[in-house]
Amino acid sequence: MDISLWRTLDAASNRASEGLRVIEDFVRYGQNDKYLTTELKSLRHQLDSTLKKLDRLTSIQSRDTFGDVGTTLQGKLEQARSNWHDLLTANFKRLQQALRSLEEHAKLIDSAAATAFEQARYQSYSLEKMVMTTIAASNTFADVAIYVLIDGQASQPVFESLVTKLLHAKADVIQLRDKNLDDRTLVARAQCLRQQTVGTGTKFIVNDRPDIARIVSADGVHVGQEELTVAQARMVLGPGKLVGVSTHDINQARQAIRDGADYIGVGPTFPSGTKSFDHFPGLDFLREVAAEITLPAFAIGGITADNAAQVTAAGIHRVAVSGCVNQARDPRAVIDSLRSLLAG
Ligand SMILES: Cc1ncc(COP(=O)(O)OP(=O)(O)O)c(N)n1
Ligand SMILES: Cc1ncsc1CCOP(=O)(O)O
Ligand SMILES: [Mg+2]
Numbered sequence: 001m002d003i004s005l006w007r008t009l010d011a012a013s014n015r016a017s018e019g020l021r022v023i024e025d026f027v028r029y030g031q032n033d034k035y036l037t038t039e040l041k042s043l044r045h046q047l048d049s050t051l052k053k054l055d056r057l058t059s060i061q062s063r064d065t066f067g068d069v070g071t072t073l074q075g076k077l078e079q080a081r082s083n084w085h086d087l088l089t090a091n092f093k094r095l096q097q098a099l100r101s102l103e104e105h106a107k108l109i110d111s112a113a114a115t116a117f118e119q120a121r122y123q124s125y126s127l128e129k130m131v132m133t134t135i136a137a138s139n140t141f142a143d144v145a146i147y148v149l150i151d152g153q154a155s156q157p158v159f160e161s162l163v164t165k166l167l168h169a170k171a172d173v174i175q176l177r178d179k180n181l182d183d184r185t186l187v188a189r190a191q192c193l194r195q196q197t198v199g200t201g202t203k204f205i206v207n208d209r210p211d212i213a214r215i216v217s218a219d220g221v222h223v224g225q226e227e228l229t230v231a232q233a234r235m236v237l238g239p240g241k242l243v244g245v246s247t248h249d250i251n252q253a254r255q256a257i258r259d260g261a262d263y264i265g266v267g268p269t270f271p272s273g274t275k276s277f278d279h280f281p282g283l284d285f286l287r288e289v290a291a292e293i294t295l296p297a298f299a300i301g302g303i304t305a306d307n308a309a310q311v312t313a314a315g316i317h318r319v320a321v322s323g324c325v326n327q328a329r330d331p332r333a334v335i336d337s338l339r340s341l342l343a344g
Pocket of ligand 1: 177207224227264
């Protein structure tokens, strides 16, 4: 066996492990994201077990750091990482390049190991998407706590007046959710909501209908478990838009992360006057999400200023509400009290 092959495998395996460690440390200590940390750790273990199968001792013995012509060739950008995006991108690249090098060189000695490196590389692409989307979404929703669902109301003027009140109350997100209006009226309401929200800082999401969200240039769409997938919604909406998905158990919440959703709705939490349910994942589900997921999560279902403290006690500090705001004589007062409860 050519010693230069072992030397290459040694260098590439160190590079892969180091890149992966940097990403894992960032997600673990910087983001406190248990789910993503677990996924990264599982890739690290998978990689370690493949490396162990290769002859590790021979590769360490073939190491020649002082004789490595590459140690003094440092790219100008290597010591410059201006933000989390650069840092993570550079380390995912390092990981993926090292895995490709391991794969190609392992082909010369161990085809099973080569296949395992290839699979690890594909997994790293998925992890990159999950990590980058989660961190970007956490930034996008950093100051977002109150998400209000409204229907199209009895007429356009009534609708406009409700939206005006919600904007004065500084609702962070308004979702247009109407299951009864015909498409043309729904588009008209959506256009009106777009005009009223543009430039206000309040995000505008359309429920169920990526097509309508696209027509009116909404900020995004919300889809349920039986509707278009996150990927299909993005295909319709185009790039740079938000896609949220409803989740009712922890596996759906994890899947939403793997699918690249920008946020999740978690619930139903309590019985709701807006929509009826016969199963309530409730506060236990909120606790599960809070314990392992940092993708922005909005508790939904029957939430009011009277029970919001239970939501925060479960570890969730964002809510999606309908009845308690829409039926209030003073929506602003409800939003203000929700906001202070969620901040506490
Ligand atoms: C923020 C948010 N979370 C959950 C839902 C519910 O969506 P879905 O399960 O598709 O049910 P419908 O709202 O379509 O009846 C939501 N709309 N928004
Ligand atoms: C659409 C939806 N999905 C789960 S609960 C719910 C309705 C939320 O409205 P409310 O805050 O009035 O319970
Ligand atoms: Mg839906």
